[in-house]
Amino acid sequence: MSTVALSLLAIAAASSGVLAQDPSSSALIPLASKHFDWNDLPYQADTDNLVRGTQQGYNRCNSTTEGPDSMCQTATVNHLDDWCLWAPPKPDSTIGDTEGEEVAWCTKKGRGTRLIPGGAITGVQFTRAPGYLQIVGFIDQTKINLQSDDGGGELDPHGADFRGNPLGGLVFSNGFPSNGGKNDTFQQVIEWHNFMGSNSFCFKVCDPSGPNAAALCQHIYDRIGVSYNCPSAAKNGTFEVCDSDNQDPPGIYTDASGAVQTYSQPPESLGVISTLPYQPKVPSSSNCVQYASTALFTDLVAPTSAPTGTAGGASATGKASGSGAAGTASRSGASAGASSTGAASGSNGAAAVRISVVATFAGVLGAVAFLA
Numbered sequence: 001m002s003t004v005a006l007s008l009l010a011i012a013a014a015s016s017g018v019l020a021q022d023p024s025s026s027a028l029i030p031l032a033s034k035h036f037d038w039n040d041l042p043y044q045a046d047t048d049n050l051v052r053g054t055q056q057g058y059n060r061c062n063s064t065t066e067g068p069d070s071m072c073q074t075a076t077v078n079h080l081d082d083w084c085l086w087a088p089p090k091p092d093s094t095i096g097d098t099e100g101e102e103v104a105w106c107t108k109k110g111r112g113t114r115l116i117p118g119g120a121i122t123g124v125q126f127t128r129a130p131g132y133l134q135i136v137g138f139i140d141q142t143k144i145n146l147q148s149d150d151g152g153g154e155l156d157p158h159g160a161d162f163r164g165n166p167l168g169g170l171v172f173s174n175g176f177p178s179n180g181g182k183n184d185t186f187q188q189v190i191e192w193h194n195f196m197g198s199n200s201f202c203f204k205v206c207d208p209s210g211p212n213a214a215a216l217c218q219h220i221y222d223r224i225g226v227s228y229n230c231p232s233a234a235k236n237g238t239f240e241v242c243d244s245d246n247q248d249p250p251g252i253y254t255d256a257s258g259a260v261q262t263y264s265q266p267p268e269s270l271g272v273i274s275t276l277p278y279q280p281k282v283p284s285s286s287n288c289v290q291y292a293s294t295a296l297f298t299d300l301v302a303p304t305s306a307p308t309g310t311a312g313g314a315s316a317t318g319k320a321s322g323s324g325a326a327g328t329a330s331r332s333g334a335s336a337g338a339s340s341t342g343a344a345s346g347s348n349g350a351a352a353v354r355i356s357v358v359a360t361f362a363g364v365l366g367a368v369a370f371l372a
């Protein structure tokens with residue numbers, strides 16, 4: 001975080017004057033600093049209208065909004081059978097092109113969101129670590145509006161302009177032990193990250209009362225994928241819940257001489273990340289309990305229009321080659337490289353956007369410094 005903040009500050013210094021042209025920016029409160037009560041959510045958490053426009057959906061979600069057109073941007077990560085992912089509102093999208101507008105796709109009815117189509121989820125591991133809850137899994141991502149070969153990227157409540165991806169996206173959980181196991185009490189999750197792409201995903205929510213939430217849910221390693229940010233033993237075809245140790249915070253590793261190091265992710269301008277100086281360490285897990293997917297996702301039904309036979313099967317086969325990247329979840333280096341490649345095409349376009357966002361953001365930062 002400090003690296004990003006520093007480089008942004010440098011840019012801020014180089015481009016003063018933006019602030020004066022954008023009076024609304026002085027009012028911007030970073031999404032990760034906004035706190036809400038589950039029972040009293042605003043219509044939208046983000047009421048700004050800056051370079052990236054306005055929040056696309058809403059946070060107040062109910063029985064009226066539930067269904068395939070829901071634009072609910074309040075997600076929850078609770079239990080093995082009860083979680084959401086961020087994915088695009090419209091078919092055939094990429095994460096890189098739509099990161100600001102993703103909506104919640106969930107496994108349980110009753111919270112005003114879209115539901116993940118039945119059969120899309122092909123394996124998940126839900127882990128309960130001291131500092132976080134994490135779901136890592138495998139999915140036919142075309143069923144949640146992603147192109148079959150999208151390498152994807154990271155969603156988190158930060159972003160260059162502090163408005164989050166998606167803008168205004170909120171995350172809650174009733175699954176932290178500090179909750180006392182009360183399923184009806186939702187805590188807002190301040191630090192979280194969700195990696196989507198290559199037919200796999202990770203959603204980690206860091207316990208807001210834990211000491212290390214920001215580091216465990218670090219958001220600056222957006223180009224090195226699930227295996228480095230959420231190292232796990234998840235297997236395609238297996239559905240299980242486990243207790244787990246904390247992972248090393250993303251980007252932190254112990255080298256061959258035993259020294260603790262911090263990895264610096266190179267800028268996109270230097271091209272695809274093909275090698276990393278370390279292998280991610282999978283934290284040890286215990287008490288794993290496996291389930292049949294049919295016992296878990298009882299609210300999810302396959303779309304009625306989908307023929308069960310050859311059409312679906314054929315496209316699934318076609319995807320298998322694209323999903324080689326995700327298939328290598330255990331071979332993490334390759335997976336990370338491949339997913340950055342996929343993301344690169346999507347993010348070339350995003351890079352141009354990012355520059356202008358940073359320009360405005362420079363003004364925002366200036367204003368924040370000013371107010372502080």
Ligand SMILES: *[C@@H]1O[C@H](CO)[C@@H](O)[C@H](O)[C@H]1NC(C)=O
Binds near residue numbers: 043059061062063
């Ligand atoms: C349901 O949610 C929508 C979208 O946030 C909102 O416009 C509507 O007022 C809500 N309905 C109720 C009864 O709260």
Ligand SMILES: *[C@@H]1O[C@H](CO)[C@@H](O)[C@H](O)[C@H]1NC(C)=O
Binds near residue numbers: 079081082181183
């Ligand atoms: C809370 O809900 C989850 C699934 O939704 C369930 O597995 C768990 O047993 C519930 N816990 C309590 C204390 O009711």
Ligand SMILES: *[C@@H]1O[C@H](CO)[C@@H](O)[C@H](O)[C@H]1NC(C)=O
Binds near residue numbers: 198200236323
């Ligand atoms: C997971 O397994 C399913 C069923 O065998 C397969 O179709 C899919 O391609 C696999 N997904 C990944 C990401 O390997």
